Amino acid sequence: MNKNEFDLYTLKRKIKQIKNNYEAALKLFQLTDFTIGSKDYENEMHLAALKMLNAKAVVILNKNNPQQLMKLEIRLKLLEQEIVILNELLK
Secondary structure (H helix, E strand, O other): OHHHHHHHHHHHHHHHHHHHHHHHHHHHHHHHHHHHHHOOOOOHHHHHHHHHHHHHHHHHHHHOOHHHHHHHHHHHHHHHHHHHHHHHHHO
16 A cells, blocks of 8 residues: 555656656747747857757657656556555455
8 A cells, every 4th residue: 555655656746747847848949949030149159059958958858748748647547546446445
């Protein structure tokens, strides 16, 4: 039972972290993409920095993708159901 509760807690934290990382990377990607497209930078060095940040955002978006989030949420629901079943069996 304690293992399930620990797994449940761990999954909730992972889901929250993935959502936060995804949202932050998406905002960074949108900002850098807009800035690069609008040519609202001062010189080539700024452009290179913007492109680097844009590439970093893409990597983070790929790592924290919605499919991974969905897998974790399904696993979380299964653990919650398992806890309910175990509690019923203990009665």
